[in-house]
Amino acid sequence: MITPEGLTLPITIAPRASRAGALIIDVMIIVVSLIAVALLLVWIAEGLLAGSALDPEQLSRGALEFLGIIMVLFIFAWWYGYFLVQELGPRGATLGKRITGIRIAARGGARLTPEAVIARNLLRDIEIFYPLVTLSVLAVLADTGQDIGSLGWVLTGWFLLFLLFPFFNRDALRAGDIVAGTWVVERPRGKLAAVLSTQGAATAEGASEVTGVRYDFGEAELSIYGEKELQTLERMLRDSPPEALATVHATICRKIGWDPGAGDERAFLEAFYAQLRERLEADMRFGKRKADKFS
Amino acid sequence: MKAPIISSWFGRGAVAAPPDIESAALRSDRFRLEREGDWRRLEDILARMERGGLRRIADDDLIALPALYRTAASSLSVARETSLDAATLAYLEALVQRAWFQVYGPRQGFIRWLRGFLLGGWSRAVRALWLDICIALFVMVTGTIVGWLLVAQDEAWYYRLFPAGAGETRVPGASREQLLKSLGHDEGAAGLAGFAAQLFSNNSGVCILAFALGFAFGIPSLMLLVQNMALLGAMLWLFNGQGLVVELAAWLSVHGTTELFGILLSGAAGLHIGRAMAFPGKLPVLDAAAAAGRRSAVVMVGVVIMMVVAAILEAYPRQLVEDTGSRFVIGGTMLTFWLSYFILYRPAGDAAAQEAG
Numbered sequence: 001m002i003t004p005e006g007l008t009l010p011i012t013i014a015p016r017a018s019r020a021g022a023l024i025i026d027v028m029i030i031v032v033s034l035i036a037v038a039l040l041l042v043w044i045a046e047g048l049l050a051g052s053a054l055d056p057e058q059l060s061r062g063a064l065e066f067l068g069i070i071m072v073l074f075i076f077a078w079w080y081g082y083f084l085v086q087e088l089g090p091r092g093a094t095l096g097k098r099i100t101g102i103r104i105a106a107r108g109g110a111r112l113t114p115e116a117v118i119a120r121n122l123l124r125d126i127e128i129f130y131p132l133v134t135l136s137v138l139a140v141l142a143d144t145g146q147d148i149g150s151l152g153w154v155l156t157g158w159f160l161l162f163l164l165f166p167f168f169n170r171d172a173l174r175a176g177d178i179v180a181g182t183w184v185v186e187r188p189r190g191k192l193a194a195v196l197s198t199q200g201a202a203t204a205e206g207a208s209e210v211t212g213v214r215y216d217f218g219e220a221e222l223s224i225y226g227e228k229e230l231q232t233l234e235r236m237l238r239d240s241p242p243e244a245l246a247t248v249h250a251t252i253c254r255k256i257g258w259d260p261g262a263g264d265e266r267a268f269l270e271a272f273y274a275q276l277r278e279r280l281e282a283d284m285r286f287g288k289r290k291a292d293k294f295s
Numbered sequence: 296m297k298a299p300i301i302s303s304w305f306g307r308g309a310v311a312a313p314p315d316i317e318s319a320a321l322r323s324d325r326f327r328l329e330r331e332g333d334w335r336r337l338e339d340i341l342a343r344m345e346r347g348g349l350r351r352i353a354d355d356d357l358i359a360l361p362a363l364y365r366t367a368a369s370s371l372s373v374a375r376e377t378s379l380d381a382a383t384l385a386y387l388e389a390l391v392q393r394a395w396f397q398v399y400g401p402r403q404g405f406i407r408w409l410r411g412f413l414l415g416g417w418s419r420a421v422r423a424l425w426l427d428i429c430i431a432l433f434v435m436v437t438g439t440i441v442g443w444l445l446v447a448q449d450e451a452w453y454y455r456l457f458p459a460g461a462g463e464t465r466v467p468g469a470s471r472e473q474l475l476k477s478l479g480h481d482e483g484a485a486g487l488a489g490f491a492a493q494l495f496s497n498n499s500g501v502c503i504l505a506f507a508l509g510f511a512f513g514i515p516s517l518m519l520l521v522q523n524m525a526l527l528g529a530m531l532w533l534f535n536g537q538g539l540v541v542e543l544a545a546w547l548s549v550h551g552t553t554e555l556f557g558i559l560l561s562g563a564a565g566l567h568i569g570r571a572m573a574f575p576g577k578l579p580v581l582d583a584a585a586a587a588g589r590r591s592a593v594v595m596v597g598v599v600i601m602m603v604v605a606a607i608l609e610a611y612p613r614q615l616v617e618d619t620g621s622r623f624v625i626g627g628t629m630l631t632f633w634l635s636y637f638i639l640y641r642p643a644g645d646a647a648a649q650e651a652g
Binding site for chain 1: 321323324327334335338344368369371372376377379381382385388389391392393397408488492496499503506507508581582584585586587588592593595596
């Protein structure tokens, strides 16, 4: 994706598993709340019935009809509104999508328009819900001994076609995404990590807290590794346990021809990281980049 | 699937104060520490915007947002050239992308969109589909004629089209009185609101189906139209047998002019998508489909509104007004209204909006 400022931003297409998970969460929310509202209405209707001395003839027709209207309109509004309203919001994601860390976006870096959100959600019906509902109705019919012919297979094929649709294109688009010009991407999320070069032995005058030694690496030792190794080391310094650091320590010492001691691995690695990065970044400013240890 | 970060739902964790800038040995880290405050402020504003409360954000912050976004964007491009700190680069990429969604996102609220939709957007989208509407209309008329001819040749078709339930009087061989009675009503106003809600929900569902089926190159949409209109043809044939076509037409016209128009539009919207995918013209198929899909989606929102109107008309005036002439007046008025809204209504600035949209 390229922003209007000419900056390229990498976009990660959401994994299909996340999307399936999001859909399942959303459908569960919808179904559970529909059942809850239905139970509530039944409870009110029972109250009405009790109020009319348990005589159905005495029931006010208007009141029952009103309950029915509420139910019908609620189902319609909830069914279509749930996805629509949430995806139109600033997050561009339903509750399920938010939980699985994904959102919708317009393909190719355009703005997401209300029309696109409407289009992608109207198509969801034929992709999943109609075939599923019809299939379950057919299953019940077949169970009661009725002949349903090849209709079941046709519907299964239909269902599978749309279900597998995201697997047959690079961007994992479903039919609704194609029609709306949208895709589902990972929601970027990240906390700013601490500055490594101001910690421990990585600082300019820093020395090891254990031995008091200041590690200094020469030209030859720093020219072995490149950017890839530097960033691997960064990742390890940020979140690896001491045992893993010991292994890295031993490997680096062997590579640069030092004698690996023990007990001061972290300070060594911090110092090595800071000095290697300083060197590589200085080279970058002169337009020299060393991608990895092989280049 | 990523595990949800629970802590992010319950307020933000305390942010550690950045170390002082002089202590950083690296030039790239000094660069980062100098700008970190701006990034964090941007992140904070974004978090509040994503939570949805634009009103809770101070004016200062809203005004600062574009500038902070550009700062972060330029920080990112500088950092890419000068820094090898992978964690900072990843953070900046995520931050700029989040900010991009807010700065260039759909900043048009639903109410504003709806106003634009009613005041021109809807009729413009309908006019853009004129060719598909013509095709769908042709198919619907053909469907009606086919239905009529089929039943006229073999009465068994009537039962195939209408699986008649018990107590159904509208079957071949019914007397004139029975048919006439089915056009009237016998209940008064009771139960009509529930009837209307039920009709609306059902008919909108059918229309959305007709639209969504357009994805298969529009063919299923057209088949759905033919099937629905064949019912109408069969019914016309039945009432014609007893010389009641005018009465039936009046009965139908009250809501039918709106409902059939809506069905026509949803079929046309589906066909529009199908046609764009089959014949994308100069555009890539995906782009053509997306453009057609967005245009049709506008029409479909309108169809849902038409279904609300049709359901109200069907439940109330049709059941309460019995006179053939008055029924025609209501239906004709609705038809005139829709036609003039779609064809004649072109508010000022329409051409400019069309360029933009």
